[in-house]
Amino acid sequence: MKSLLKSAANAAGLMALLSGMGFMANRAYAEPAGAANRMAESLQSADTNKDGLLTEAEFTAMLQDRFSRMDRNRDQQVNSKDAPRLAQQQFMSRVGPVIAERDSNKDGNLTYAEFSARPIQGFRAADTDGRGTVEINALLAAINEKSATGSN
Ligand SMILES: [Ca+2]
Ligand SMILES: [Ca+2]
Ligand SMILES: [Ca+2]
Numbered sequence: 001m002k003s004l005l006k007s008a009a010n011a012a013g014l015m016a017l018l019s020g021m022g023f024m025a026n027r028a029y030a031e032p033a034g035a036a037n038r039m040a041e042s043l044q045s046a047d048t049n050k051d052g053l054l055t056e057a058e059f060t061a062m063l064q065d066r067f068s069r070m071d072r073n074r075d076q077q078v079n080s081k082d083a084p085r086l087a088q089q090q091f092m093s094r095v096g097p098v099i100a101e102r103d104s105n106k107d108g109n110l111t112y113a114e115f116s117a118r119p120i121q122g123f124r125a126a127d128t129d130g131r132g133t134v135e136i137n138a139l140l141a142a143i144n145e146k147s148a149t150g151s152n
Helices: 008-020 032-046 056-070 085-102 112-126 136-149
Strands: 053-055 133-135
Touching: 008 056, 032 056, 032 136, 053 056, 053 136, 085 112, 133 136
Parallel strands: none
Antiparallel strands: 053 133
16 A cells, blocks of 8 residues: 655646755765665654654654754854864855745755745645645655656
């Protein structure tokens, strides 16, 4: 019995979800298998009660965790001030594209609201039955299918 993605709209929501989570950025193209594995790990660890379903609360907890890891100086904004002194370039090459992509008011600072808007939209789009949960297996199957069929 398969309960995979049921519609193109759902697949579009899934892609928004995944790209929103930052998995499709940069390195995903260079090493798709590694990216898929990291994604699987993240999704599984986000499922804190291990019931195989990701609730919106579990999902947003993961987003908050990711945001606070970038916001190293804890001022609720992610920007170049958060770069570690000795690893400024690495930090900005990883975080810079996320800021550029999601800084919706273009002030150069990424707030949590800006960071989370798209992934949360994607989550809701992937939640086709409107129960507030998304099956992790369905997400992973879709991811594997994506990497098996290659690009495009
Ligand atoms: Ca769960
Ligand atoms: Ca900050
Ligand atoms: Ca901003």
